Amino acid sequence: MAEKLAANAATKLSHVNVPPAQTWNYLRINDIAFEVPAPVTKGEVLSRLPRLFDAVETGIGTEAASWIVSASGDSRYVEVKAGTHRAEPIVVDVDAAAGTVCDTGVLVREGAEATVVVAAHGTPAEAGTTAALVRIVAERRAHVTLVEVVALGKGSQHLEGIGIDAAEGAMVDVRQYALGGEKVAMGICTNLAGRKARLTQDMRYLARGSEQLDVNHVVRQRGRLTKSEIVTSGILADAAHKTMRETIDLIHGAKGAEGREIETVLVAGDDVVNKTLPTILCDEDDVAGNHGASIGSISPEQLAYLADRGVSTADAEALFARAIFDDAVIHAPEATSRNAALSRAELVLGTEIARDVAEGLGLDEGEEH
Amino acid sequence: MQDTLLTIDGLSAGTEDKPILHDIHLELGSGQTHVLMGPNGAGKSTLGHVIMGDPSYQVTSGSITFDGADITDLTSDKRSLAGIFLSYQAPVEVPGVPLYSFLRTICQMRPELKTTARKFRERVGQICEQLELSDSFLMRELNVGFSGGEKKKVEMLQLLLLQPKLAILDETDSGLDVDALSIVSRGIEAYRAQCDGTLLVITHNTRILERLDVDRTHVMVRGHLVAEGDASLVGEIDASGFSRFEDELAAKGGVA
């Protein structure tokens, strides 16, 4: 873990979050570079994940993934037995205070059901680098739910690379909440390899101050009748900087595949930089690919509707921010991710509203909707 | 005579290029139920939106007094906080905002409704049950992907939560099937019963009025209020339509 990183020596990761299809380099949208501590080798024998995980493509790119593997030291392997339902979530706890860099492999066997949580948390005092690499293999008819919460503070940089392989009939539900962090790269690649494998992916983000959020969403649709539905929405305030790459790759042979992505961005700051690269790659005719994006301030119709219910323009922006935290807290399946979102909410929304978020969702009574 | 809640006095309004409402006089007594009827395009919805303060219409003359205060120049959020509610014909979709966050926010900004989150949740739960709306809707984005009937129920949910002094229901009955219509009707009744609220029901369909105790009926034709009567006027319109009023207006030369 932390002791695996040299205190001073730095390594440069030049191409993080590279999308499958790139475009003009002067747009500076093709990748992001990270300065990370150089891994230290002490000649130990470390546990490595089973080989099958090597074949799992992560959205963050091979350069960053290899760095995480070498910087993490020990890896963690979890297997969920065929036909079982694992009630307790598999939690990847990324703690800025400990400088966590970790490598996790999860094998969800045929027909099994499991929830994976990746929660990155830290206070503004805890500057530094954290990283998580999570590779998931979902066998036939497995059902995987993945919840990612990134709730870091000022001065922190974080790399989160996810790769998921979905076999025939496997279902993958992903929820991503990017709630804070000075420089955050989240790259997820889902390989819908088997017939009728399906992905639903829902991302909410809030970036403010001088935060930099860099996202790479890739879905490879290889299997026949595979289906993906990707929804992303977020708010950019102050001088936040966001790059969102979304790629639906409809591969030759994926007859009957459907891919859909929708993005909504609310821009609420004068110095915001908002980059989007929504790509559809299509090598098959019997498919349907769709993308829709809308970028801008809150529409006049929405403002009028909200005003008619007593919400002024200033209140409306606060409402949109609160909504992201409400959504994160309600979908956080366990304490680490929930607390990560709540403590970030306190910082962003203030104590009173953060408490209201917590109470409103029944957390004080330990019940959920 | 009860207290007057809303007084519209000599109001003319329209869009930049087109006058729509002409010299409207209307008084709503506290706790009363008024019906505003008229053919399509008569300006009924415009009147509802002008009372709410929709910035796409300009008031060219006249005033609107609500609860003793002149609100003609107030923005719509202020009017809402003062106790006016307008239910939309086609509620706007607001992606990114779960219904729960929205409801909680609009209640917490009203001192009279401020309460603990727990009590609030209970209250919302009760109303959802009343409206036969699954509480899973609470975590869905506001109006996004809701069916017509679901959107109307969400409007009723807000009405019952906010308990406004004046509720303007703009064609709340349009496009609803019989079941949804009866749920909405029950919602309106509940609103009347709970807080003795004042209602202005805008409709061109008399079905929704069957279960309401109507005090006054107003008829609007081409932006003019041309007739006023008691509940029996509804029956008359039901039987013979609006042509009589249109003819009368034309005879008076009041064609705008």
Next chain:
Amino acid sequence: MSDAPERKHSEVADVDRSLYDFVMPEEGYERYDDGLTPDIVRAISAKKDEPAWMRELRLKALDAFHEMRMASNWGPDVSALDMDHISTYVSPQTKQARNWDDVPDDIKTTFERLGIPEAERESLAGVGAQYDSEIVYHNMREEVAEQGVIYTTIEDALHDPQWEPVVHQYFGTLIPMRDHKFAALHYAVWSGGSFVYVPAGVSLSYPLQSYFRLNASGAGQFEHTLIIVEEGADLHFIEGCSAPKYYEANLHAGAVELFVKDHARLRYSTIENWSKNMFNLNTKRATVGADAKMEWVSGSFGSHVSYLYPTTFLQGARSSCEFTGITFAGATQDLDTGCKVILNGADTTASVDTKSISKDGGVNTFRSSVIIGRRADRARATVSCSSLMLDDISRSDTIPAMDVRNPTASVGHEATIGRISDDTILYLMSRGCSEAEARTMVVNGFANPVSKELPLEYAVEMNNLIKLEMEGAIG
């Protein structure tokens, strides 16, 4: 659906291109050596007897060309393009004519077969015709000339003391020499093209048209088009291009610089039907003043490889840009097309509407960028692209980038990819259409938003192209 597509296709393909696919002898032509050296560049410059500044610009550009690299991380492969086997200057031994009777017979026949003199008589205000490296015909109606409109070659403008300073002022300012490797090449060896000047307030009721024909094999065409539309003026400019098919690579690296001043309007229509051995690495750019309007209509049917992204800078407040484009990629074609719009002025609007059709293993890439600058208050942009896949061996990628830096701006984007639904075909067949007719009908309908923006004879030409291409697709 297609029982014997290969055989039928090659049959049709042979017939298909006959309109464009004929070769005229090159005997007696002046042809410079293949490859690219300072001597060749000096020779071109000397032949044109041009000002020293232009010669210096060419030599600087040559250095830039040798220095620069193509991006390795995106775009179609151009490795088959070997500059050592391309002649950058080929000229027929003829003087520029103002009368078709003065044009040599073989060249005149070429343009007659392409329908140019006929179109000129019927519906154009002026015509320029380029054959290989030089303009062979240039003429404009008298009444247009009387309004002060200039329509000539850049070479002629450079020899005119009144226009040389204007060319000097504008030439190469919109497309920088180092924009990309082939822009540098263009500036080193450019030849031919058009210079158009429309004075303030002048509105042309008929379009001007330039037609570019590359007859020589293993050669390049590098025309430069410079158009200045002064304040309140209005122009429609049409550009057509074609070439016969060879087995050797041909190269087209033209440049188009368009200056649209305040309150002016420019419509720039292109139907490009290069042969399928052509590398089309063309650069087009417009800058638009306040309350002015730039309209692009672009149909790309030909070439082996295309890199083509007309670019618009909306500099003035309330300026607007409309881009309507269609790209049809068939066998052996890899067409990377799209557009770029940079919105810098307040209240600017851009709307991009593109269609692509892929068949027989053709590759279509729609690539765009919409950039909204910090000062572009209330700017609005919409991008809509739809792609039609006609079989499962073709490919269609959509790669639109957006960069928004103003909080009051709004951008909408939508993209769809799919094929013709079986239901639609069935429905049309149930009404008596053959399958081929039904598919052609659907594809024509798909392309209609573009063809309706074209002048009639071009719309007819486009529909014919689609029809012929479609016949090839169906067994």
